[in-house]
Amino acid sequence: MLDIAVAYQRFRFLGDEFLTWLWHGVETRNESLCALDPEVKGLALAERMVIENREGSKEKITIRGEDPGLEEARIALGRGAWVSELGLSLRTEKQEYRFALKAENLNLCGLKMEPASSFSLEEEAETRLLDRMDQLIKLFEFIDKLFSLFLSERLSPKWKGTHLASLRRWLAQEESKTRGL
Amino acid sequence: MGFFSSSISCVRYRVEGRIAGNPTDFVREGLTRNMIREIEDDPADSASGWTSFTDPYQPAFEGDSFVWGTFFVFALRIDRKPLPANLLRKEFSRSSKRRLSETRRSFLSRDEKEALREKVSRTLLARIPPVPHVHDLVWDYENHRLFFFSVQKAANEELEKLFRRSFSLSLIRIFPYTAAELLCGLKEKERDLLAALTPSRLKA
Numbered sequence: 072m073l074d075i076a077v078a079y080q081r082f083r084f085l086g087d088e089f090l091t092w093l094w095h096g097v098e099t100r101n102e103s104l105c106a107l108d109p110e111v112k113g114l115a116l117a118e119r120m121v122i123e124n125r126e127g128s129k130e131k132i133t134i135r136g137e138d139p140g141l142e143e144a145r146i147a148l149g150r151g152a153w154v155s156e157l158g159l160s161l162r163t164e165k166q167e168y169r170f171a172l173k174a175e176n177l178n179l180c181g182l183k184m185e186p187a188s189s190f191s192l193e194e195e196a197e198t199r200l201l202d203r204m205d206q207l208i209k210l211f212e213f214i215d216k217l218f219s220l221f222l223s224e225r226l227s228p229k230w231k232g233t234h235l236a237s238l239r240r241w242l243a244q245e246e247s248k249t250r251g252l
Numbered sequence: 253m254g255f256f257s258s259s260i261s262c263v264r265y266r267v268e269g270r271i272a273g274n275p276t277d278f279v280r281e282g283l284t285r286n287m288i289r290e291i292e293d294d295p296a297d298s299a300s301g302w303t304s305f306t307d308p309y310q311p312a313f314e315g316d317s318f319v320w321g322t323f324f325v326f327a328l329r330i331d332r333k334p335l336p337a338n339l340l341r342k343e344f345s346r347s348s349k350r351r352l353s354e355t356r357r358s359f360l361s362r363d364e365k366e367a368l369r370e371k372v373s374r375t376l377l378a379r380i381p382p383v384p385h386v387h388d389l390v391w392d393y394e395n396h397r398l399f400f401f402s403v404q405k406a407a408n409e410e411l412e413k414l415f416r417r418s419f420s421l422s423l424i425r426i427f428p429y430t431a432a433e434l435l436c437g438l439k440e441k442e443r444d445l446l447a448a449l450t451p452s453r454l455k456a
Binding site: 072073075078079081082083084085086088089091148149150151152153174175176177178179180181182183196197199200201203204207208211215218219222223225226230231235238239242 | 255256258259260261262263264306320321323325390392399403424425426427428429430431432433435436437438442445446447449451452453454455
């Protein structure tokens, strides 16, 4: 394994590409992403997205709010930007999670989740903690499955010709729609 | 923000290495040895150490109080004393005048000023109460992973340092590259491909 500090900078692009791939996946093959985990019943974009272009114009766009219009974000991607933070909503049979993932470090931010079981005020803190950790670990396991799928496609010889090409086509289509062509 | 907050943030780590002997005893010893030290009435400007998850202001690690299910659960506490520059400047000015008046001199040498500034700073710090910052963590010992409930850079750096000092084990932060290396079960050939990877371009 490479030196950690070197690898952090050298492979920073991997997180950007993962979140951009994920946005594309949520919109174009949602069911197959959810099928990575039988407990997952729905995956959707949530109210926050940050797009960054670290080259050239160095622009940064933050989009917030329920059901935000993402045209501006797509146009920025078309200009060479990447998703650097992605808000997601994940639904399982027992739970709904809302959170944001950061591309740079895969940190999980602002996670909101309901308790899977209802506890009385007197309930032992240990029971509550174990319950919450169980939910959190399940969420991380799903994120890891998404990342593994991304990585297998990214390392595949078909990345450029199939997966990246599909991402580009999707962007081009969205751009055309936005321009009303 | 704590583990039971309505909104939580989390950084994941891989724990490298294993503990020889009884892990609970070993962890208890590491926690006790590096427990947060109270710095009230003390000129120190900051302190950091381990504290209890349930009662972070009265740390104690007796018995298996930090063992919850299969996890070790405790917290990192960082206490800091905010010393405003304006306050230091004001007290230093007063002390300088007092010193000049007592010694019937018209100026202080650079060394005297430095020593006086240090003395004033220590006196003020001993009077300022520390502000505690508590960051919860859950160590899943069996699965070599640790969940730290703070994304603050300084808190994460302190965690990595203190963890190594306390338990002689390394923490590897999970970020895209380490996630690929450690969590995705890559084969040798895939590792080579990963090492050679360069950024894609979205613009055709």
